[in-house]
Every structure is written in C-alpha cells, then in structure tokens.
Amino acid sequence: MATKIVPVTDLRRDAGDLLEELKETGGPIYITHRSRPQGVLLGYEAFEALLARLRDLEALLAGHGEQPAAEAEPATRFSGSATEFARRLIARNRSLFEELAK
8 A cells, every 4th residue: 555645734624534544444644744744643453553562562672572561661671772772673573664664
C-alpha cells in the first residue's frame, strides 16, 4: 500500500472519512502542517499491536527475555549508550520499521 500523507486542513475537513479508512487499513496516515510532518494516525488495532511489540522490546532490552511485558523494566534503564540502544532496537525490529516506512 502506498504511503498516505494528508495536510492538517484535509484532516479537519475529512476526519470521518479518514477514520473509516483507518478502520479498513489500520494506517498509517501521516499528517503534515505547512508541508512538514506533524503526526501519524494509526488504527486502534495497529496501535495496540505496536504498543505490545514495544513492551516486548522493553522486556528484551532490560534483559528479562521471556518475562511478560507488563512486568518489564522501561527501556530507559538500558545500560548502553543511546546509539547502541538504537542499533539494537532497529536490528531486532527491522521488519516493523520497514513496514512503517512503506
């Protein structure tokens, strides 16, 4: 599916239609203001799936392996540098980032 980019003026005018589209596709729909990216709309289920995946990543990065995500320490406690944290995050979730970039 092609990347959908919508100016904020269209969002204001067509919010109902965009929400219907999100129900069908899950998104993402990128919102711009003055030709600059300002936000992203995701369908509810896509958002919940993303949150679950992030919780699992936090658990992995905190060194808890199979521990349930709800009990994991936040990723902010990662002991390495921010650059190393980003590298590991991207390496472990390359498919998610590639899907979001589409």
